[in-house]
Amino acid sequence: MVKNKYPELDAFGPLDSAPRSDLDEAEQIRANARLQQILAVDPDNGNTGNGTIGRRRSKPARRIAAPIALAAVAAITATAVILPGSGNNDAAYASWNAVPSSISNQDRAVADAACRGQLDLSAPQLDLAERRGEWVVLLYTASEHMAGMCLAHLPAGTQKADNIDFSKGGGDQGFLPVAGEFTQGNIAEFRGGNMFGVSERPEIALTHGNVGEDVAAVTITTPDGQLVKATVQDGKYAAWWPGKAFGDELEGNGGPAPDISYTITLKDQTVIEDATPRKPA
Template sequence: MTKLHDVDNILRSLDPADARAHHADSPRARADLHRILTTDVSAPARSQVQRPRRARKLVLTGGLVAAATAAALVMPSLTQGGDQAFASWTATPASIDGVQDQAEAVDACRASQQDTGILSEYADDLNRAQAAIAERRGTWTTVVLTGSDGFSAMCITDDSASLFSKAMIGSIGRTADHSVLGSRDLKAVSLGTGSMSAGDISMAAGIAGTDVTGVTYNSPILGEVTATVARGQFALWLPGDELRDASSGLDVTVVYSDGSTGTHRLSL
């Protein structure tokens, strides 16, 4: 016996609707009316409660905001437009060569951090901080400012959306034990993932020992990503959220001043 035949027999065995069911005095109508009238309606009907969907949060704890023992800040973009989906991003950065261009990028980053008004305790540090890194990846600019006692501030912005006044994400704070660093060591200050209007962004930045001349991260998705290393600092970032859980450990390749290389595990 075929499955089709089984289905046919099942359908034939079902109680067909009574053609007279529409008559109010039919047996079926009277039975339906009796069932309705005798149903207990005092108990409320059970309804399925739908849990509210949680809005996606920026990865702050254990990531950008947890800059060692420093208080830090992440400022997501609130704008649309610009370089959507990081289309212009490059794995290898380019330096901002012009003195005027670099000065404008640094001043804009400083002003943007000041405009947040959230961490006023760093106002003096921010005013005195000097530029350690100023790089470009496509239309995106990264600036790292450093000062005394382990202070640092970072801004990543989409230049095409108006320099540092829009489409910017960054961190600010002070790093403990900043002076206790071996010449071949790295110390992560910002490590994790945040979100902007263009999408998720992952970054790794911090302090580099005096013998460190290069840092690269081998992304399983985007390939080798090169950091800028300058004035005792390193910084790299890439589109996506693959560094979401990196605060517990991220392996990078380090190049030293004598040309040798090694592997270092970044963590917070």
């Protein structure tokens, strides 16, 4: 056995969290997969130049390595995480409402112009837009089953959107629900903070998916018990809320599992509580 050249470092041995024995085959496979995930991520993570807490662009869940402890990631069909820039606080979301309202054509056009250039999607198609207080969300789809959501601060009638954040990831994965089915698409958490863990904004969660032709309404129960009515339009739904989407449990891939549930209302007024989303085959 080779002795430590610096014996005084032996005192740190008990603090070493690395395994004391060789990894078995399964553990080695998981370790190699995790290494590839880390190496695959852009080291700048899409930072737009606002320093250590600048806006960061999301990647599909299977390619994300969380850069700070506040990040969370999981995968159902696909999930994304965003670490937005500073500039917002708790009061910014005081106008948020669990029931969405429609957005005027003028406001939709202003938000679309602000969001479209930042999504990094190939020929994005705007599928859905909703308003909750002073904030709007736009849902886009693109080629290769990609989807993106853009959150922007845009009080009604104003000419410029600000505080724009967005997520991007796999969309329908080539699977479209029928009848009373629905899918769970990307789930994203916007978490504010810097490298020292000092919060700059409250947590925000967004999600979207597809619905079959018989689905009239989608209501999401959040981890803290809020009931959030999604906007349902042209076979798609989207919603967002101040708060979390993930819980403490882990999925099989090691990421945190979503802690939300769904109530589906069909066009014949049938209500399906704790409904299970369909997943791609």
